[in-house]
Amino acid sequence: MAREHLSNDEFFTNLSGLLEANRKKGHGSVFLTQKRLNFSLDFSTPVLTKVADDPLWDTHPENPLPLIVRASNSKSTKRDGSDRKAEAKVKFSTVVQPDAIDRFFARYAEVCKAGMSAMKKRDRTKKKKDKRKKVKAGV
Amino acid sequence: MPYFTTSAEWLEQSSLLLKARPTTTKITSKYSFLAPSSTKIAKQRARLAAKAPTISSSSTHDPASLKATLTLKTYDPESGTCLKYQTDKAAEVGRLVGSLGKLGRHMAALPEDLSASVEQGSGTNTPAVESGVSREGKGGLVEVKGVPAVGAGGGAKKKKKKGKK
Numbered sequence: 001m002a003r004e005h006l007s008n009d010e011f012f013t014n015l016s017g018l019l020e021a022n023r024k025k026g027h028g029s030v031f032l033t034q035k036r037l038n039f040s041l042d043f044s045t046p047v048l049t050k051v052a053d054d055p056l057w058d059t060h061p062e063n064p065l066p067l068i069v070r071a072s073n074s075k076s077t078k079r080d081g082s083d084r085k086a087e088a089k090v091k092f093s094t095v096v097q098p099d100a101i102d103r104f105f106a107r108y109a110e111v112c113k114a115g116m117s118a119m120k121k122r123d124r125t126k127k128k129k130d131k132r133k134k135v136k137a138g139v
Numbered sequence: 140m141p142y143f144t145t146s147a148e149w150l151e152q153s154s155l156l157l158k159a160r161p162t163t164t165k166i167t168s169k170y171s172f173l174a175p176s177s178t179k180i181a182k183q184r185a186r187l188a189a190k191a192p193t194i195s196s197s198s199t200h201d202p203a204s205l206k207a208t209l210t211l212k213t214y215d216p217e218s219g220t221c222l223k224y225q226t227d228k229a230a231e232v233g234r235l236v237g238s239l240g241k242l243g244r245h246m247a248a249l250p251e252d253l254s255a256s257v258e259q260g261s262g263t264n265t266p267a268v269e270s271g272v273s274r275e276g277k278g279g280l281v282e283v284k285g286v287p288a289v290g291a292g293g294g295a296k297k298k299k300k301k302g303k304k
Contacts, residue, residue: 019170030169032167034243034246035164048162059158064247065246065247098249116232117229120227
């Protein structure tokens with residue numbers, strides 16, 4: 001499977017698109033995975049190989065390794081007797097270089113926060129009450 | 140495998156697992172935004188009705204409402220360890236993705252972000268280096284960065300926990 005990896009920027013564009021499509025549709029799932037990329041970019045040879053007499057063979061690499069981050073939706077097929085529509089699988093991935101990890105995850109958090117808007121908001125009513133109390137106490 | 144009740148616990152155990160098996164472990168985050176199936180709604184309604192027959196079924200909790208959750212799963216196929224945490228609170232998303240970043244640093248074999256967890260770092264690293272050195276003598280490791288031995292300890296701890304559950 002020689003699928004091209006996206007650049008980090010393209011990945012975020014696609015990811016927000018995927019989350020947005022999910023929101024518009026009103027239901028669905030988005031899967032995100034992250035894993036160490038233990039292969040060179042042409043997927044021919046692993047960077048680290050298992051050493052028989054060293055149980056900790058993969059825990060002390062000489063250089064930091066990149067990560068691969070994948071995103072996909074859940075494919076759905078049309079089913080009789082339900083209003084479910086057929087939907088194609090969407091998947092894409094990106095490789096994050098070690099020096100870009102902090103930047104990547106900062107943006108990742110923003111995109112996720114914006115895209116996962118259907119989750120429960122904080123209960124505002126309680127908070128307001130607490131604030132009033134605090135103000136009173138402060139005065 | 141049961142879910143952890145706090146995200147901090149999930150993060151701690153996951154980072155131990157990642158230190159032990161950084162190459163095989165993968166983290167999956169699933170954002171699921173689902174309308175419950177009609178059978179589920181029917182079941183829930185029936186349960187509600189059975190519980191409180193006097194109160195009408197359209198009370199505070201609407202079973203038909205959408206449910207959006209974020210599930211984090213750390214899975215290592217080699218040892219079969221699976222650590223999960225689930226939340227439905229939007230306020231947690233940012234923090235959880237931040238912890239994914241922290242775990243990402245373990246995966247990439249970068250040193251821990253010192254500003255993020257100074258206390259934790261100093262606590263776990265001290266014994267790690269010692270045991271790492273002793274290993275160096277026996278196994279002939281060329282380089283010990285402190286991380287590997289923490290992993291070994293983490294693995295043992297994790298297994299113990301598994302047994303309890």
